[in-house]
Amino acid sequence: MRTINGDDVTEAVAGCLAALRPAVDRDWTAVTAGRLEWDCHTTAVHLADDLVAYASNLAARAQDAYVPYELKPDEGTGNADLLQIIEATGGLLAAVVRTAPPGARAYHSYPFGSADREGFAAMGIAETLLHTHDMTQGLGLPYEPPADLAESVLTWLFPHVQPGTAPWPTLLWATGRGELSGRAPVTEWRWRNNLVIPAERITLTGLRPAAAHDLRLGGDGGFDWLGGEPYAGTREAAGYLVKAYEAGVHRPEFGVFVLVRHEDGRALGGIGFHGAPDEEGRVEIGYDLVEEARGQGYATEALRALTEWALAREDVDLALLTIEHGNTASRHVAERAGFTPATVEEERTARDEHDMGTGLGLYLRRA
Structure with missing residues (x-):
């Protein structure tokens, strides 16, 4: 790649x-x-x-x-x-x-x-x-x-x-021009450019497998990063994207997005989904910012934009975040983006049925 x-x-x-x-x-x-x-x-x-x-x-x-x-x-x-x-x-x-x-x-x-x-x-x-x-x-x-x-x-x-x-x-x-062992013939096809989601000061730019591969290996993914490089969580998310692509289960619109600032084109962080919507219409979102971009409202802006895009779809009914109990900054980001703490019963269900860790709190936003 x-x-x-x-x-x-x-x-x-x-x-x-x-x-x-x-x-x-x-x-x-x-x-x-x-x-x-x-x-x-x-x-x-x-x-x-x-x-x-x-x-x-x-x-x-x-x-x-x-x-x-x-x-x-x-x-x-x-x-x-x-x-x-x-x-x-x-x-x-x-x-x-x-x-x-x-x-x-x-x-x-x-x-x-x-x-x-x-x-x-x-x-x-x-x-x-x-x-x-x-x-x-x-x-x-x-x-x-x-x-x-x-x-x-x-x-x-x-x-x-x-x-x-x-x-x-x-x-x-x-593209319907040949056969491939073990795969059904293709009769209809389309290519896919990357999705971008605009927000007030930033654009959420969909990450392609080639760029994700470069990020995973320590490169810049083709972006000019504030502070010189992405936060470790963005590289980790890029690695998961590449694994999903190689396994044939990647859904580009439910992948990883890089936050690009309008004023100077600098990349500030990453945000994305942990996967496509499940059978209950649930999607989980994760995000991070480079240290130089924190405390300026960019995470809230990105989370709000991505969540509203997801909840406008017919296949998504619920967006969720899992946040460590001591992470006050992320909790405030979630609340400013319209998320509310889950009930005790909802958290119990998340732990019992969806393997949520005991050190995490659950935050929800519904369509």
């Missing part, structure tokens, strides 16, 4: 061009692109249109829709010219990704309405790898992208998909 950037877009596009050039003299309109309903010419135009659309949205910071235009090659454009268009549009996306500031987001429809610069890079790479595969399948050409590019697409856009033994076959399977 690694970071993703404009250089990766360039590498993916270069691989596409190299794979397709041997067939530029053939009639691409007469050849279906793999399992798609489009011919190879239409697929190439679609790829270029995706690349320039992603570049345009990110460059313009479009918020509510795609920038209102589409790519339309000149009439009579040949295959060699189509490859030049793909090279040009891929170059535009790579350049925009490289120059976009950290945290910049723009519109993308699924699933949460926006993507950041890494998300747009990953989507451009995904479109390039997959549609190059489609076209080479139809044209009978060999093609297999570098494994690290396929792995990047999986870890940045498919956090809900359990990794396989090899990333490229896993990506093909996850």
